[in-house]
């Protein structure tokens with residue numbers, strides 16, 4: 001049964017959000033029902049956490065976690081690769097592309113993967129990623145199931161774009177789309193903005209929601225049916241990354257870890273990447289803004305910096321361990337530019353942040369697991385994230401790195 005106006009009023013009153021019905025009487029019947037449905041579906045219990053944001057991220061005792069470094073990887077490469085290839089051939093590896101983000105820094109209205117980074121030809125970000133995965137498909141002679149997470153904001157454009165381009169050569173029956181959940185976006189007092197008179201402002205609920213969203217989409221059944229035991233999660237924006245990398249898979253399995261995390265040596269002590277560590281004895285990631293001076297200067301037994309391996313959002317999770325994780329992820333509340341209505345009810349797109357989005361992050365999933373293998377990769381070969389148009393982590397820097405790795409643009 002759909003929520004009635006009376007029920008909606010009750011829920012809104014409980015969370016101090018009655019203002020979202022300001023224009024209710026002006027709406028057409030169908031619009032009214034759509035708004036009521038949205039009110040019903042929205043988790044409002046999390047929103048007042050914005051009033052004590054500083055309490056949200058409380059870290060435990062941090063100690064170093066050694067990474068498997070290049071030398072060790074080279075020494076074991078042949079056996080790691082053989083084990084990885086066998087696991088792929090057994091159909092036990094799936095890949096999950098996290099493409100539900102808004103990519104606001106890049107400033108394109110289309111999904112980030114639709115961005116063309118070619119110079120003399122078209123080369124879309126999605127195409128680069130598919131090409132990278134296809135290398136492994138050809139090498140192992142095995143198709144790997146690819147799960148693609150989108151959000152309400154970009155699902156339609158993502159699915160139609162990929163279909164129009166014949167999935168850049170990937171086999172359609174090995175591609176599975178699913179949508180992540182949305183969370184309400186609020187002003188600085190936790191009051192939900194209206195994006196339209198009959199629509200709450202929403203934002204994708206962060207990249208940490210992927211496993212729950214896969215479950216809600218019924219995809220765990222697919223994993224079980226196909227015998228997929230490991231999922232390689234990767235971001236849309238790193239055009240150089242190796243996906244379903246046999247060496248990484250073999251190393252993570254041989255160390256019997258619940259998760260493997262690709263990491264790069266930081267290029268400066270204050271580089272803005274999260275670093276791997278132990279927190280109260282369990283694997284964890286400390287974000288760059290949480291890094292204390294003491295941690296920054298700490299040394300490992302070899303005299304090298306102890307917290308020097310930054311994550312690049314490429315993880316290999318063992319599905320069975322994720323299924324056994326009790327409890328949810330911590331909430332992150334981040335400032336954001338939120339489209340909303342002005343006092344007169346006209347839509348505005350703010351130039352500056354005007355409120356908060358509410359997110360779960362994939363990096364927090366590491367701390368839910370018992371064991372993690374940080375696995376070093378060479379950044380010039382595997383790390384070319386596109387966050388901005390120019391400057392650091394941009395279309396420009398990624399192009400230069402692609403060319404250096406022999407990709408024709």
Ligand code: UTP
Pocket residue numbers: 098099100101102103104105106149180204205206207234235236237313387
């Ligand atoms: P980013 O942290 O770069 O976020 O995402 P973003 O929202 O795309 O970009 P900005 O900050 O607005 O410029 C890292 C990865 O996580 C995915 C992104 O698509 C990207 O692959 N992501 C992020 C999701 O899938 N869902 C989200 O809700 C957020």
